[in-house]
Amino acid sequence: xxxxxxxxxxxxxxxxxxxxxxxxxxxxxxxxxxxxxxxxxxxxxxxxxxxxxxxxxxxxxxxxxxxxxxxxxxxxxxxxxxxxxxxxxxxxxxxxxxxxxxxxxxxxxxxxxxxxxxxxxxxxxxxxxxxxxxxxxxxxxxxxxxxxxxxxxxxxxxxxxxxxxxxxxxxxxxxxxxxxxxxxxxxxxxxxxxxxxxxxxxxxxxxxxxxxxxxxxxxxxxxxxxxxxxxxxxxxxxxxxxxxxxxxxxxxxxxxxxxxxxxxxxxxxxxxxxxxxxxxxxxxxxxxxxxxxxxxxxxxxxxxxxxxxxxxxxxxxx
Amino acid sequence: xxxxxxxxxxxxxxxxxxxxxxxxxxxxxxxxxxxxxxxxxxxxxxxxxxxxxxxxxxxxxxxxxxxxxxxxxxxxxxxxxxxxxxxxxxxxxxxxxxxxxxxxxxxxxxxxxxxxxxxxxxxxxxxxxxxxxxxxxxxxxxxxxxxxxxxxxxxxxxxxxxxxxxxxxxxxxxxxxxxxxxxxxxxxxxxxxxxxxxxxxxxxxxxxxxxxxxxxxxxxxxxxxxxxxxxxxxxxxxxxxxxxxxxxxxxxxxxxxxxxxxxxxxxxxxxxxxxxxxxxxxxxxxxxxxxxxxxxx
Numbered sequence: 001x002x003x004x005x006x007x008x009x010x011x012x013x014x015x016x017x018x019x020x021x022x023x024x025x026x027x028x029x030x031x032x033x034x035x036x037x038x039x040x041x042x043x044x045x046x047x048x049x050x051x052x053x054x055x056x057x058x059x060x061x062x063x064x065x066x067x068x069x070x071x072x073x074x075x076x077x078x079x080x081x082x083x084x085x086x087x088x089x090x091x092x093x094x095x096x097x098x099x100x101x102x103x104x105x106x107x108x109x110x111x112x113x114x115x116x117x118x119x120x121x122x123x124x125x126x127x128x129x130x131x132x133x134x135x136x137x138x139x140x141x142x143x144x145x146x147x148x149x150x151x152x153x154x155x156x157x158x159x160x161x162x163x164x165x166x167x168x169x170x171x172x173x174x175x176x177x178x179x180x181x182x183x184x185x186x187x188x189x190x191x192x193x194x195x196x197x198x199x200x201x202x203x204x205x206x207x208x209x210x211x212x213x214x215x216x217x218x219x220x221x222x223x224x225x226x227x228x229x230x231x232x233x234x235x236x237x238x239x240x241x242x243x244x245x246x247x248x249x250x251x252x253x254x255x256x257x258x259x260x261x262x263x264x265x266x267x268x269x270x271x272x273x274x275x276x277x278x279x280x281x282x283x284x285x286x287x288x289x290x291x292x293x294x295x296x297x298x299x300x301x302x303x304x305x306x307x308x309x310x311x312x313x314x315x316x317x318x
Numbered sequence: 319x320x321x322x323x324x325x326x327x328x329x330x331x332x333x334x335x336x337x338x339x340x341x342x343x344x345x346x347x348x349x350x351x352x353x354x355x356x357x358x359x360x361x362x363x364x365x366x367x368x369x370x371x372x373x374x375x376x377x378x379x380x381x382x383x384x385x386x387x388x389x390x391x392x393x394x395x396x397x398x399x400x401x402x403x404x405x406x407x408x409x410x411x412x413x414x415x416x417x418x419x420x421x422x423x424x425x426x427x428x429x430x431x432x433x434x435x436x437x438x439x440x441x442x443x444x445x446x447x448x449x450x451x452x453x454x455x456x457x458x459x460x461x462x463x464x465x466x467x468x469x470x471x472x473x474x475x476x477x478x479x480x481x482x483x484x485x486x487x488x489x490x491x492x493x494x495x496x497x498x499x500x501x502x503x504x505x506x507x508x509x510x511x512x513x514x515x516x517x518x519x520x521x522x523x524x525x526x527x528x529x530x531x532x533x534x535x536x537x538x539x540x541x542x543x544x545x546x547x548x549x550x551x552x553x554x555x556x557x558x559x560x561x562x563x564x565x566x567x568x569x570x571x572x573x574x575x576x577x578x579x580x581x582x583x584x585x586x587x588x589x590x591x592x593x594x595x596x597x598x599x600x601x602x603x604x605x606x607x608x609x610x611x612x613x614x615x
Contacts, residue, residue: 004350009448012448014447015447015450015451015454016451016454018447018448018450018451019451019454020457022451022452022455023455023463026467046580137348137592137595137596138592140595141539141543141588141591141592141595142544142588142591142592143547143550143591144547144589145546145547145550145563145566145567146566146584146587146588147564149570149573149580149584150584152573153573153577153580157573157574233526251456251458255407255456255458255459255479256458256547256550256551259551261568265523270458270462271462271551274462274463274466274553277466280464285459286455286459289455289456289459290451290454290455290456293453293454293456297454
């Protein structure tokens with residue numbers, strides 16, 4: 001058990017190590033570098049040399065990787081090239097804003113997804129299931145930028161209920177942020193909820209068809225008691241892993257949603273730093289987003305392990 | 319006698335199998351709707367250059383942001399271009415790029431997955447670690463990096479999308495291979511002295527094909543989503559190419575008074591994605607594969 005946990009954590013670190021190499025190599029082979037972008041037309045001779053020396057770009061790539069990795073472990077990602085600010089300071093408020101957005105979406109999304117998933121599974125192929133499933137298919141498949149654009153068009157422009165675009169400074173207090181984030185949160189939560197509801201549905205249906213549930217029905221266990229005591233605990237366990245993967249996958253969707261709403265979070269920083277060729281920031285973002293992905297999955301694995309005694313003796317499902 | 323029957327059943331022609339699958343798919347309303355939408359889009363993609371009423375890149379300042387009329391069915395955009403023409407042409411780009419991208423993803427992902435599942439051991443471990451690492455980079459960041467590295471021409475976008483969306487197929491193909499590899503017919507093929515290549519080609523591929531095809535169909539819709547998100551962000555195909563993502567991002571700023579220019583591409587893109595999704599779902603059901611418990615990695 002302990003061995004398995006340690007093994008999973010180690011594998012997570014190996015994954016992050018490979019990610020760091022991939023992004024380092026990826027950004028290394030991008031045409032042009034920070035100095036040519038920063039100096040534009042004056043990028044030659046003396047000035048270029050000076051810039052290389054100042055940013056430490058004159059040493060070989062592998063040496064830069066090692067020193068970058070050592071600093072990154074301590075949370076120091078170096079300096080952003082466009083703003084000439086420590087990346088730490090750039091990232092801090094952005095991470096906070098994105099966390100607010102994502103956690104609001106998760107806290108709204110998970111309970112709704114559970115309720116919808118259970119309703120659709122228990123009334124399988126009846127009217128509630130058909131109606132809800134149709135809506136979830138739409139919500140799930142339509143790209144984030146389309147649902148976000150439609151939300152702005154209908155709620156912000158035609159009905160004029162809420163602001164359509166977030167115009168706030170990066171370091172704003174939570175209460176001031178609240179009316180601004182309702183639409184982005186709805187846009188993200190919609191897709192996430194739809195995904196999770198479908199997974200909960202199929203998981204519950206599988207358990208309902210199993211032998212011990214049939215047995216419980218034959219023994220005359222009251223329907224709702226059976227649902228809450230025998231079906232749900234077993235149905236929701238395997239859903240945890242899938243939900244974790246969904247949340248991690250939505251990191252990409254959050255990027256697009258933030259751009260549509262002009263929200264000052266990590267996602268917009270991704271676009272800005274790639275457009276500006278701000279490679280140190282890109283590397284830092286890749287590592288941070290990958291760490292979020294790895295830790296969400298790790299957490300889900302450990303949670304499943306703790307809640308399910310049967311898995312303790314088996315190898316962790318991957 | 320009985321054995322003879324079983325043999326005949328196995329040897330059904332590809333055509334008969336295909337028509338059987340299509341009949342099963344269209345027997346449910348969702349599959350019928352999905353397949354019709356997809357077929358409609360594919361036909362439209364082929365004939366749109368011949369039926370387009372206007373030139374998709376003809377700019378006319380006197381016709382800026384006209385409301386829908388008999389001449390301009392879906393109105394005009396901020397440069398006076400016909401929105402209807404651009405909408406029906408928009409599907410061509412998206413369908414072509416994502417279709418060939420999915421083919422590439424299927425090929426390399428499927429083959430690598432089968433190979434890893436069959437060989438196992440050290441090679442398998444290393445490859446799966448790398449695939450895991452790629453999976454944990456958010457798709458948007460990876461795609462943006464690839465595109466800003468290599469440019470946004472079609473020749474770059476197709477292999478880039480194909481490469482990036484194939485990594486999920488590696489996992490599925492590997493898992494499906496693991497399921498069949500312990501079966502008796504593989505063991506007996508080994509005992510007969512078949513080579514790895516022959517085992518992959520004759521024994522494994524026919525058995526994992528369905529799972530991989532279903533996964534590929536699903537990837538297609540995600541690839542379409544990824545591709546149009548890239549265009550929307552300004553990292554996809556470049557203007558004046560008629561593309562839905564690009565059209566939505568251009569028309570978005572003016573949508574408070576020219577909503578038609580944004581609604582038309584939204585309907586086009588949404589219906590195509592829903593069509594592919596419903597078709598893929600029905601395809602999976604027709605082949606007896608349940609994929610509703612899988613996460614969209």
